[in-house]
Amino acid sequence: MKHRKTIKQAAQTIPVCKGRTYELQIDRLGTSGEGVGRYDNFTVFVPNALPGENVSVIIEEVKNSYARGRIKQILHESVDRVAPLCELYEECGGCQLQHLSYEVQLRAKRAQVVDALTHIGKLPQIPVMETLRAEEPWNYRNKMQFPIGRNSGKIVIGCFAQGSHRIINTENCHIQRAENNDLANAVRAIAEHLHIPVYNEDTHKGVLRHIVGRVGRSNDLMAVIVTATKQLPRAKDFVRMMRERLPNLVSVHQNIQTYHNNVIMGRDTQLLWGRPTIIDSLGWLNFHISPRSFFQVNTRQAERLYKQALAYADLHGTETVIDAYCGTGTITLFLAQKARKVYGIEIVQPAILDARKNARDNHIKNAEFIVGDATAVMPALYKQGIRPNVVVVDPPRAGCTETVLRTFANMKPQRIVYVSCNPATLARDLAILKELGYLAQEVQPVDLFPQTSHVETVVLLSRT
Numbered sequence: 001m002k003h004r005k006t007i008k009q010a011a012q013t014i015p016v017c018k019g020r021t022y023e024l025q026i027d028r029l030g031t032s033g034e035g036v037g038r039y040d041n042f043t044v045f046v047p048n049a050l051p052g053e054n055v056s057v058i059i060e061e062v063k064n065s066y067a068r069g070r071i072k073q074i075l076h077e078s079v080d081r082v083a084p085l086c087e088l089y090e091e092c093g094g095c096q097l098q099h100l101s102y103e104v105q106l107r108a109k110r111a112q113v114v115d116a117l118t119h120i121g122k123l124p125q126i127p128v129m130e131t132l133r134a135e136e137p138w139n140y141r142n143k144m145q146f147p148i149g150r151n152s153g154k155i156v157i158g159c160f161a162q163g164s165h166r167i168i169n170t171e172n173c174h175i176q177r178a179e180n181n182d183l184a185n186a187v188r189a190i191a192e193h194l195h196i197p198v199y200n201e202d203t204h205k206g207v208l209r210h211i212v213g214r215v216g217r218s219n220d221l222m223a224v225i226v227t228a229t230k231q232l233p234r235a236k237d238f239v240r241m242m243r244e245r246l247p248n249l250v251s252v253h254q255n256i257q258t259y260h261n262n263v264i265m266g267r268d269t270q271l272l273w274g275r276p277t278i279i280d281s282l283g284w285l286n287f288h289i290s291p292r293s294f295f296q297v298n299t300r301q302a303e304r305l306y307k308q309a310l311a312y313a314d315l316h317g318t319e320t321v322i323d324a325y326c327g328t329g330t331i332t333l334f335l336a337q338k339a340r341k342v343y344g345i346e347i348v349q350p351a352i353l354d355a356r357k358n359a360r361d362n363h364i365k366n367a368e369f370i371v372g373d374a375t376a377v378m379p380a381l382y383k384q385g386i387r388p389n390v391v392v393v394d395p396p397r398a399g400c401t402e403t404v405l406r407t408f409a410n411m412k413p414q415r416i417v418y419v420s421c422n423p424a425t426l427a428r429d430l431a432i433l434k435e436l437g438y439l440a441q442e443v444q445p446v447d448l449f450p451q452t453s454h455v456e457t458v459v460l461l462s463r464t
Contacts, residue, residue: 015040016059016067023075026053029108031424033096033453044069047162048090048099050078080104085138085174092168094159095175095451106131106447109455113423113445121427123434128443132308134301137450142280143297144180144213145264146170148191150198155191157184157211165201175451179221179248180213186245187211187225190238199228201260207233209257210264214289216280217299221248224291225272226255226265232272239273251275253291265292282306285333285362293354294327301448305419305456306334308444309392312417312460315339319389322381322411324374324404329355329367331392331419336367343386344369345377374400378407392417399425402432409436416461426457439464 016022016039026035026049035049037057043066049055054076057069084090084098097105110131118124134140146157149167158170172181191198191208199206212224223242225232232238232254239252251274257266269291277288280295282303289295296302309331313321315338323332326344328351336342336359344367346352355369370377374395391413393400399422408416416438420426430440438461446456 014062014064014067015042016044016062018059018062021056021058021072022069023054023056026051026055029112029453031112031453039067042067046071047096049074050081050100052076052078053081088158088168088170091161092159092170093162093164094173096453098174098451102133102137102450105450106133109447109453110445112453112455113426113443113457116423116427117430117443119427120424121431123427123430123440126430126440126443128445131445131447131455132301132304134298134447134450136300137447138174139177140298140300140450141173141176141180142215142299143295144173144176144184144211146184146211148187148198148208148210150200155188155198157188177215179215179219179246182246183213183221183223183242183249184211186242187223190241190245193241194234194237196233196238204228204260212255212265212291214278214291214295215248216278216289218279219248220250220278221246222251222253222275222278222289222291223249224253224255224265224269226257228256228258230256230258235272243273249274250278255291282330283334284337285330285358287328287330287358288354288361290350290354292350294348294351296330296448298448301446302330305446305448305458306331308446308458309417309419310334310338312442312458313338313390313392313415315390320386321390321392322378322386322388322413324378324391324393324400325395326355326369327351327394329358329369331394332367332369333359333362333364335390335392336364339390340366342367343381343388345372345374347371347373375403378404382407382411387411388413390415390417392419394419395425397422397425399429405429405432405436409433409438412463414463418457418459418461420457420459421454423455423457426459430459430461433461437464438462 024037024039026037030036035046045068056073059069061068156167156169158168197206199209210226214222252272254270256268321339321342323344326332326346332344352371359367441460444458448456
């Protein structure tokens with residue numbers, strides 16, 4: 001009885017109800033780009049609302065500690081609000097900040113990093129530079145991954161709607177390269193013409209699941225048709241019609257994803273026509289990109305990110321460097337140009353195979369790539385007596401394990417360069433590294449994903 005009473009009392013303290021309308025002022029942006037306000041000291045998240053705005057909000061979801069709502073009316077509009085370029089913006093979940101001027105997007109991303117360092121890492125004193133802006137904040141994505149479905153009997157291809165698996169049919173995504181938009185439109189028309197069944201995630205029947213496009217600086221286009229079946233009906237006709245419609249197309253692959261989950265690509269990929277890879281470049285290096293290779297989706301900004309990491313590493317040709325979570329070796333090969341020896345560690349074996357090929361193709365002989373989990377490989381390297389002068393780490397969103405961080409400290413490198421895609425886990429890891437004797441000297445945010453809430457950072461840490 002006491003437990004039930006406590007729950008009832010907690011429910012009575014929530015001042016908002018689902019379906020009702022409330023007025024509130026937006027104080028800040030959340031980490032997902034939504035506006036954050038308070039009603040009677042209760043947090044409310046409001047997509048497409050901006051700091052400084054007074055809004056009338058319809059509550060759509062209520063939890064114990066927060067609520068979510070949608071704008072009914074903007075009562076006082078921010079001077080930073082701009083008209084979104086995309087007509088599907090308010091439906092589509094691909095972008096979160098098109099309604100915010102680009103200059104203020106940059107400031108908001110820096111503020112997100114500062115907030116994480118201050119409140120999560122308890123590191124308010126670290127200098128955070130102004131966000132490195134993108135020269136081209138539109139049409140920058142070299143990779144497209146669009147789901148395929150049906151709506152009212154017609155094939156739809158595009159991003160998912162916000163918070164759902166409803167596909168928004170998209171003919172011109174303004175953050176995608178034009179070649180990727182052309183690919184999506186061609187596949188939609190060809191699939192309709194050939195009557196290829198579309199996969200239904202409820203019944204698990206059908207064929208077409210996703211279309212993946214990758215385009216290099218040379219404008220060469222790779223298409224990957226993701227299917228739920230081992231056979232693609234009328235595959236030869238499909239490829240022929242794609243070649244007729246897409247002059248930049250150089251390869252067509254089929255990827256088979258038979259599992260009933262949300263993973264986009266499966267393990268088995270077959271080349272239907274053309275080249276097995278496309279070539280893209282970062283700085284002075286060329287990279288072979290296969291259908292499942294990791295490669296930064298914004299090539300120009302990735303160059304700036306890696307050049308900043310290289311500057312922080314401060315290499316003079318005599319150093320040993322470890323690049324943990326190296327992927328296909330992009331940062332590793334940047335570092336190898338200036339170091340004596342570089343070790344790259346990556347758990348995904350196909351990525352390591354790509355990294356080794358990229359090293360050979362760029363005539364780099366001082367990079368060694370190791371397949372394995374950094375949590376296991378780093379201690380093994382330490383036991384072998386490897387003592388790097390510099391460690392570079394670019395982990396997934398979950399950040400580093402404490403074992404990896406402690407091994408860094410045990411190796412006693414002069415500098416650690418931390419590249420992060422998640423300010424929250426970055427702040428957590430920087431706090432741990434501080435306890436282990438490494439203090440962050442400078443944080444440089446980089447805008448790899450304009451019009452979205454995501455921010456990358458590069459951090460220089462030195463031994464204390």
